[in-house]
Amino acid sequence: MREIDVSSLSAWFGSKQVLRDINLGIERGSATAIIGPSGCGKSTLIRCLNRMHEEVRGARVEGKVLFDGEDIYDPRVDPVVIRRRIGMVFQKPNPFPTMSIMENAVAGLKLLGRLPKADLEERGERALRAAGLWEEVKDRLGDPGGRLSGGQQQRLCIARALAVEPDVLLMDEPASALDPASTLRIEELVTELKDRYTVVIVTHNMQQAARVADWTLFMLYGEVVEFGPTNKIFTTPEDQRTEDYVTGRFG
Amino acid sequence: MSATVSTFEMPRTISSQRRTKDRLFSIALWTSVVIALIPLLLIVYRVVRLGVAAISVNLFAHTALPASLPGGGLKQAFLGTAMIVGLAIAFSVPLGVLTGIYLAEYGSGRIAAVVRFTAEILLSIPSIVAGAFIWALVVVALGNFSALAAGIALTVLMWPIMARATEEVLRLVPTELREGGLALGYPRWRVIMRIVLPTAGAGVFTAIMLAVARGLGETAPVLLTALGNDFVSTNPLKPTDAVPLRVYNYAQSAYPAWRALAWGGALMLLVGVLVLSVTARMLSIRQQRRMR
Numbered sequence: 306m307r308e309i310d311v312s313s314l315s316a317w318f319g320s321k322q323v324l325r326d327i328n329l330g331i332e333r334g335s336a337t338a339i340i341g342p343s344g345c346g347k348s349t350l351i352r353c354l355n356r357m358h359e360e361v362r363g364a365r366v367e368g369k370v371l372f373d374g375e376d377i378y379d380p381r382v383d384p385v386v387i388r389r390r391i392g393m394v395f396q397k398p399n400p401f402p403t404m405s406i407m408e409n410a411v412a413g414l415k416l417l418g419r420l421p422k423a424d425l426e427e428r429g430e431r432a433l434r435a436a437g438l439w440e441e442v443k444d445r446l447g448d449p450g451g452r453l454s455g456g457q458q459q460r461l462c463i464a465r466a467l468a469v470e471p472d473v474l475l476m477d478e479p480a481s482a483l484d485p486a487s488t489l490r491i492e493e494l495v496t497e498l499k500d501r502y503t504v505v506i507v508t509h510n511m512q513q514a515a516r517v518a519d520w521t522l523f524m525l526y527g528e529v530v531e532f533g534p535t536n537k538i539f540t541t542p543e544d545q546r547t548e549d550y551v552t553g554r555f556g
Numbered sequence: 557m558s559a560t561v562s563t564f565e566m567p568r569t570i571s572s573q574r575r576t577k578d579r580l581f582s583i584a585l586w587t588s589v590v591i592a593l594i595p596l597l598l599i600v601y602r603v604v605r606l607g608v609a610a611i612s613v614n615l616f617a618h619t620a621l622p623a624s625l626p627g628g629g630l631k632q633a634f635l636g637t638a639m640i641v642g643l644a645i646a647f648s649v650p651l652g653v654l655t656g657i658y659l660a661e662y663g664s665g666r667i668a669a670v671v672r673f674t675a676e677i678l679l680s681i682p683s684i685v686a687g688a689f690i691w692a693l694v695v696v697a698l699g700n701f702s703a704l705a706a707g708i709a710l711t712v713l714m715w716p717i718m719a720r721a722t723e724e725v726l727r728l729v730p731t732e733l734r735e736g737g738l739a740l741g742y743p744r745w746r747v748i749m750r751i752v753l754p755t756a757g758a759g760v761f762t763a764i765m766l767a768v769a770r771g772l773g774e775t776a777p778v779l780l781t782a783l784g785n786d787f788v789s790t791n792p793l794k795p796t797d798a799v800p801l802r803v804y805n806y807a808q809s810a811y812p813a814w815r816a817l818a819w820g821g822a823l824m825l826l827v828g829v830l831v832l833s834v835t836a837r838m839l840s841i842r843q844q845r846r847m848r
Contacts, residue, residue, distance in 0.1 A: 360738055362664060389741030399732040403754040412750075413740035462736070469740065 308333040308473065308503050309354060314368035316349050316358055323349045325527045327368070331520075336499040338518035338535065339507045342555070346527040347507045348396075351475050354505065355391040356384040373472075389413070392466035396478040398458035400450030400465075406433075407446040409461055413469040428468055436464035437494055456487025463494065467502075474498060476506040480513065492517050511551055515539050523547045600826070607823025610816040620786040620802070623811035630821050632788045636703065636797040637772070640782060643707025643792060644714055644771050649764055652715040656722025656763070661748055663723075672723075675716035686712040687777030694781070701783035703796035709777035717767040725759030725843075726752060758843040762836040769832040773825055775800035799825055 309331040316324035323346045331337050339347045352358040353366055356377060370377045377387045400409045410429040414420060420428075429446075433439040438460040442453070450461055459479060466474060476495070480488040495517045498504055508514050514521050514535065521538040523530045523546075531538060531547045542548045549555055618629030655675065659668055678686075690709035695701055729752050737747035753760065783795040784805070799821045806818035 355739065357735065357739060360735065385741050385743050388739055393739035395732060395735060395739070397732055399730070399736040401733060401736065401751055401755070403751075403757070412737075413742075415750075416741060416746070465736075465740065 307331065308373060309505075310369075310371040311354075312369045312371070314350075314353060314366070314370060316346075316353055316367075317365045318361065319363040323527050324353070327529055329522060329529065329532060331503060331505060333503055334499065334501075335519045336495060336504040336506065336517055337520040337522060338514035339505065339522045339524060340509070340511060340514050340550075341524035341530075342550070343509065345524045347509075347524055348477050349527075350524070351393075351477055351505055351507050354473075354475055355388050355393055357388070357393065359384070389416070389469055390471050391473040391475060392469065392471035393475045394459070394462050394466055394477065394479045397482050398455055398462050400453070400458050400461050402449065402451045404450055405447045406442050406450050406453070406461060409450040410464045410468055412465055417469075429464075432464040432468035433461075435467050435498070436460045437490065437497075438464055454487070456483050456490060459483060459487070459491060460494070463491075467498075471502065473503045473505065476504065478507050478509065481509065488513075511539075511553075523550060525550075603819065603822050603826050606816070606819035607826075610820030611823070612820075615817065615820045619788060620797075623809065623814050626813070628813065628817065630799065630802055630817055632785060633797040633799045633802040633821060634824070635788055635790075636782065636785065637799045639703045639790075639792060639796060640706040640710065640778065640798055641768065641771055643703060644710035645764075645768060647707060647711040648714040648718060648767065648771075651711070652718025652767065653722050653760060653764070655715065655719035656726060656760075657748060657753075659719065659723040660726035661744075661752065672720075675719045678712065678716040679720065682776075683713055683774050684776035684780070687780035690777065691780045698793065700793075701781060701795040703782055703789070703792040703794070706778045706782035706796065706798065707792070709781045710771040710774060713774060713777065714767040714771045717770060718763050721763030721766060722760050725756045725763060728759070729755045756843075758839040762840045762843070765832045765836040765839075769829045769836070772828055772832070773800060775804050779804070 307330040309329075311327055311329040311331075314324060314327040314329075315322060327350060339350060341347050349358060354370060354377075358364050358366055366378060368378075372387070372391065375382070377384075401412060404412060407426065407429050410432050411425050414425060414428060430439060430443075433442065438457060441457060442448075442461075450458065453461060459482075463474075463479070480491045483491065492513060495504055495506060499517075499519070506514075506517065518535045520532070521535040522532045523538060523542075523544075525546060531542055531544045533543075538547060539551050542551065612629075614627050614629040616629060616631060616634065618627055619632045620630070621628030655671065659672055662668070663671065687709050690705055690712065694705040694708055698705070733751055733755060734747050737751045738744070742750070778798045778801055782798055782801065784801045785795045785797040789796045803818045803821045803825070806814040806821070809815060809818075
């Protein structure tokens with residue numbers, strides 16, 4: 306069953322159109338990679354899936370994004386509620402600097418009302434374990450989140466997103482600011498997470514897409530060029546432009 | 557390593573001409589610094605020397621007395637200034653900080669431009685104009701001079717400082733942090749309360765302290781609104797004394813005892829402003845380190 310269904314989606318920054326008539330279906334429990342050269346609209350597309358695009362001044366969206374059959378752009382829908390069910394991890398790790406590691410992990414849970422402290426910490430631990438960070442931080446949960454290494458910070462941000470138990474996890478080039486070892490950790494994590502969550506990951510690293518994704522979407526100039534099983538995109542693409550890109554002839 | 561000989565030869569020593577120039581400029585710069593510091597040091601030296609001599613228990617424990625009687629103090633002025641500045645803080649902090657938040661977080665378009673422009677104009681109006689304005693608005697309406705009117709007059713001077721400084725420090729908070737909060741499902745006001753303000757915390761506090769330091773020493777607006785009082789007044793609706801007022805009045809008097817009290821008051825003002833400025837400065841340095 307399709308969990309997210311995008312139909313005729315277009316997006317603008319001011320008068321500049323960055324997405325043109327995107328159509329895309331994402332299945333529950335799959336990992337989808339979005340690839341394409343810089344500026345092709347990958348990040349904008351992913352930010353349209355949890356209504357983060359509109360947070361930028363002058364940004365505008367048209368079209369439909371059905372999530373569990375409901376249009377998230379329906380005027381009656383509160384974007385805040387959508388974002389609690391569709392979590393997001395950003396390119397640059399952004400732990401909250403005034404909060405400790407544990408406080409960062411449970412930052413999203415505090416919105417759900419007052420939970421007992423024990424309950425909160427248990428869910429925080431579960432999220433940190435799911436993000437593969439627990440063993441490294443369990444003895445210093447009170448330290449500021451900003452004191453962790455870049456890779457650990459990014460896993461803390463993943464834990465923060467997982468703690469609210471979303472249905473979908475959007476990742477916008479989550480490893481592009483990290484060293485190779487940390488990148489590998491994040492990739493392993495994505496393969497683990499896709500069993501329990503629907504994952505959409507933007508990447509400019511084609512090997513990464515090939516390693517982690519079941520489905521791959523190739524974009525160019527704000528349009529979808531080709532969408533299909535990752536294997537097919539990388540071995541027998543239908544479009545000449547896809548082949549040129551995945552074989553490294555441009556981009 | 558290349559075998560060819562470079563056509564440029566690195567000079568081994570700095571030419572004497574450049575050395576001389578360097579020395580001349582260094583001397584010129586140091587001289588400017590010293591010239592700029594001389595008046596400041598002279599003022600501080602004189603205020604401290606004469607002010608310390610005037611400090612006694614009487615200065616804080618007694619109210620004003622006629623010059624012919626010994627043992628007069630400035631108790632009523634210190635308490636009056638505390639009340640006036642306290643009122644000004646109570647009015648201007650919410651107003652200034654909220655305006656700063658509005659300008660940094662919501663402010664786009666024409667309304668924000670108007671608010672920002674207004675704050676900028678208010679920043680540069682002479683303080684006596686603010687005093688005269690509040691005199692006409694509050695003193696005349698209420699029928700007498702009061703601490704309340706003085707507090708409002710200082711608010712007119714203090715809130716634009718706070719608003720602009722708060723806006724500046726909130727803008728330093730990285731957008732990524734706001735997006736992180738929004739992506740977790742935080743409503744906008746909650747992103748500001750739980751993420752943006754705590755991150756900018758010390759910066760906002762610095763903005764408040766700099767504005768208070770400004771308000772503390774203002775004389776003209778207080779003169780036109782609080783009037784002054786020889787006795788302790790605890791009623792904010794009655795004429796009230798203030799330290800800058802006493803300093804202004806006693807400094808021009810013919811009595812050595814009163815002039816001594818003026819120095820004492822001046823020293824206390826100087827110390828107050830210095831403590832506020834230095835604390836603000838230290839907090840903002842610490843903040844800059846944390847933001848990095």
